[in-house]
Amino acid sequence: MLPTESKKALSFKRYIEDGDLVIVYERHDVMKPVKVSKDAVLQNRFGVYKHSDWIGKPLGTKVFSNKGKFVYLLAPTPELWTLVLSHRTQILYIADISFVVMYLEVVPGCVVLESGTGSGSLSTSLARAVAPTGHVYSFDFHEQRAVSAREDFEKTGISSLVTVEVRDIQGEGFPEKLSGLADSVFLDLPQPWLAVPSAAKMLKQDGVLCSFSPCIEQVQRTCEVLRSDFIEIRTFEVLLRTYEVKEVKMDTSSMVGESHEEDNEGMRPCKRKHRSNEDVTVSQDNSSNATSVVMARPCSEARGYIAWRTVNSTPELFSDESLPAEAKDKQGLDYKRKMDDGLWTFVDMASGRYLWRNLKEMREKSQ
């Protein structure tokens, strides 16, 4: 997934080879990671796809099933991976991930510590940020989760950038051998305040610590502990609002006494600028006085959260597959979200969470 040398960069990697990991894209809410193997086939409701047909094709192209239906084959990215990975825990989504990476100031060559590993959603993005020379040390107290995470990192080809260890960071702290080496530390723990003193030891001067908690009471307690070793403590709530775009026919027949032109202006106040130099956006159907207009509105925030829950628990909401959600999770990495009208509904969930950020206090010994 990530280039560790220039030859492996996406722009050089245009054709699919045997053994590649690709994301099979049916729809924005139906994607699946597949390892290309020349003798294997992919079966979905559109028919059977032979992997051997894929080899040698450029990424980003259509491939057809025996019934003539197509899917797209895409290069895996951490974002696509976040959508398809199997959820062993609640995971961080794109709004949180991008904000965390930005605030932790992670750049190539950085050493980043993370606990816990969870499903490895954030770890993948951290690995992307530290590549090619940095490293992510990820810790989880759950043995099985650590094993699964390692398998995933092997699959996505980032295992050289991420080390997963089984360790209870709240109880034992980070390993001494990493003391003073970390550029950034990320905590996603139930009692992060217990890990703060150890995290402080791990950080380089001016290093950044970020802790991620769903409850304000956790934030409160962590901040109290942070105040003794950190400066510039900040807490944020991050959200992402998604918009749906539709072409809608609007009746523009005039009210009594109004001319057609004036009516148009009234209907679409924000379209004025575009009408002057664009002709495709607004297509006038003279016979019926109906105008097609491209419009956007926010998708409801509430649905975003329900949609996430449906991934795990409410299979009957899905449009066309009858497998129970749990089976799907186990069977592998099928990501589902509720669809509405064939257009965009919800695309990403990022519920309100809190995040705080610190600059590490300069050490006495550097004085």
Place this chain on the structure above:
Amino acid sequence: MELNKDQTVMSEDKKPQDPNPRFACEGCSVLLDVNDGDRLVFARLSGGAILKIGNKNYSLKPLIGAPFGSLFQVETGEDGSFLSRILPIKQDNSSNNVMDDSRDNREIVDNNEAQNLTGEEIEAMRREGAKGDEIIEALIANSKTFDKKFQLSQEKYKLKKQKKYAPKLLLRRPFARSICEAYFKKYPARIGFLRVDALSLLLTMANVTAYSDVLVVDMVGGLVTGAVAERLGGTGYVCNTYKGSSPYPVEMVRMFNFSDKVLERIVQSSINELSSANTASPEGNNQQEGETSSTSDIMVEEISATTEAGVVDIVVPESKVIKAAKAGAKASKETIEMWRENGFSSLIIAAQDQDPWSVAKDVLPLLSYSAPFVIYHQYLQPLATCMHKLQQGKMAINLQITEPWLREYQVLPSRSHPHMQMSSFGGYVLSGIRISTT
């Protein structure tokens, strides 16, 4: 301390080459934060650089060699006032339960008679070399009302006086995050209201990583270009493309402490050059060389113009001017050839004042298939139109428009709540993945 010395010595003969420098060395760019964000100043450190705080000038010399994150306070000595490094005051957590404080502000009358010290007396104390903290103590001792105040009001009073009489200066590392925050706070229009969380989304959604070839249309002063270069760490390329004949200014790249290795990877090329099917003739190449030098001149002018306009208070060093290496050289013929053949691996468009579709339709074909792209705009409707056209033309999949939302909180014992001020707008982002139309 020994490490400090090493760093300083190193900086004397060459520019900082550490990809992730933790010390402010001579000649490097720094972000100065006066009184907890009341004032944000970008400066280039040199022995002669000065900063005006209040009505006095302070030499920035004490900052040279200090680690980023250091805190400085104004002090008065025999030779006048100077900046002195201090340790942050550790906050006492034990006695913080304010809800048990029964005092309130009922007895406070706003009649301007609460303070016994006069302005002249304070000025006299300063002349005699009293420290800021001592003045504040004197002010509190001579305040008739201080003891009657609610605990929180007392804290606010102290903070207000500290800002005036003992201003603090935090030495910060200029990073995409702090640069974006500083500009968003002071000159948001200059960066097209691109808030830090929106910028982080652009970098994430465009899959910017080492060895990427990132195409950018940066009309936000170089903020996106710099942020991308930071993530590339001297690998791959960030290519700034533009319509017409002159590239868009990217003067903000100077604020980052980029090594030469990173700067070499920031190039520019016009949309026409990148798109045209046939390779440039030798004469054409010579002409390009000529353009390069004139471009550089324009860039320098841009920078000085910005300084005059006062964009984020750039401090002009008094004596020795140390110039940062220039970014934005013309992309070489070979690299352009390589991009024509392989395509770019990501695209970021942050073109305020341009219609997103009219830009996207020209630059999107320069991307590899399966490559992600993001388009930032401060208005929603043009992005909606652009998304619709991309859908109709079947040029891209996984299209979505998102709006980031960010709220900062005050978290204190028994006093946690959202900040009074929040930015209600940080722009819109259209993202997608380019596909083959065949």
